[in-house]
Amino acid sequence: MTPPNVLITGCSSGIGRALADAFYAAGYRVWATARKTEDLSSLAAAGFTAVQLDVNDPLGCEQLASRLSAEVEGLDVLINNAGYGAMGPLFDGGVAALQRQFETNVFAVIGVSRALFPLLRARRGLVVNIGSVSGVLVTPFAGAYCASKAAVHALSDALRLELAPFGIRVMEVQPGAIASQFGANASQRAEQLIDERSPWWPLREGIRARARASQDNPTPASELARDLLKAVHKSKPPRLLRLGNGSRALPLLAALVPKAVLEKVLRKRFGLDGTL
Numbered sequence: 697m698t699p700p701n702v703l704i705t706g707c708s709s710g711i712g713r714a715l716a717d718a719f720y721a722a723g724y725r726v727w728a729t730a731r732k733t734e735d736l737s738s739l740a741a742a743g744f745t746a747v748q749l750d751v752n753d754p755l756g757c758e759q760l761a762s763r764l765s766a767e768v769e770g771l772d773v774l775i776n777n778a779g780y781g782a783m784g785p786l787f788d789g790g791v792a793a794l795q796r797q798f799e800t801n802v803f804a805v806i807g808v809s810r811a812l813f814p815l816l817r818a819r820r821g822l823v824v825n826i827g828s829v830s831g832v833l834v835t836p837f838a839g840a841y842c843a844s845k846a847a848v849h850a851l852s853d854a855l856r857l858e859l860a861p862f863g864i865r866v867m868e869v870q871p872g873a874i875a876s877q878f879g880a881n882a883s884q885r886a887e888q889l890i891d892e893r894s895p896w897w898p899l900r901e902g903i904r905a906r907a908r909a910s911q912d913n914p915t916p917a918s919e920l921a922r923d924l925l926k927a928v929h930k931s932k933p934p935r936l937l938r939l940g941n942g943s944r945a946l947p948l949l950a951a952l953v954p955k956a957v958l959e960k961v962l963r964k965r966f967g968l969d970g971t972l
Contacts, residue, residue, distance in 0.1 A: 706778030710876025770818030820863030872943030
């Protein structure tokens with residue numbers, strides 16, 4: 697029998713790479729995508745079918761779909777994992793930063809899934825969208841990222857309804873703190889944005905603290921991959937899967953703690969309880 701096919705975006709490191717390892721070990725043919733061509737050799741060496749893909753490139757998505765159509769009969773699992781976290785005050789980044797965040801974290805989910813729809817339909821496959829608890833509990837200095845993940849959550853709910861007639865299922869994953877390069881990359885982007893001309897310059901340590909927050913006592917990415925794989929193999933995969941440190945506690949806080957109290961805590965945590 698031919699092995700099942702899974703396509704995972706954003707496999708250079710972290711969650712994407714851990715997922716590729718887990719699915720490959722389970723007997724899948726893993727189509728592992730990465731944006732940078734220099735990352736492809738290590739993916740291919742691990743046994744994956746490595747493909748260069750910028751998820752923001754519609755032509756690249758169509759070319760990927762054409763290649764898959766020529767080589768396989770269908771796609772069993774699609775994992776929309778590619779993404780990044782834009783950190784810093786919303787006004788400092790402005791509309792341009794918000795657009796870039798949504799292009800990768802939100803628009804690409806639809807672009808990739810739409811391009812691969814015929815292959816998913818052929819196998820009555822499963823779409824897995826990687827969201828975040830940050831889309832449930834919104835924090836300062838991560839507004840663009842939180843908004844993008846909240847949008848992923850809404851799109852997942854809509855897609856689940858719209859794809860049901862075709863037998864395609866949709867599972868949304870909301871990770872908490874997961875060990876990866878996310879924190880380092882977020883810190884790097886925050887440093888590029890932090891500027892002494894900004895009204896928020898006196899609060900720069902709070903911005904840095906938020907950029908590092910995703911790596912507070914993180915769960916290993918391999919554990920997330922293991923549990924996600926188990927969920928995929930269930931006869932009825934869950935609609936929502938929360939994995940990793942804080943993935944259950946933070947949404948619970950958002951649901952139960954009065955908004956005014958929660959905002960007071962967050963202002964203090966990130967140095968916003970004073971006056972500038």
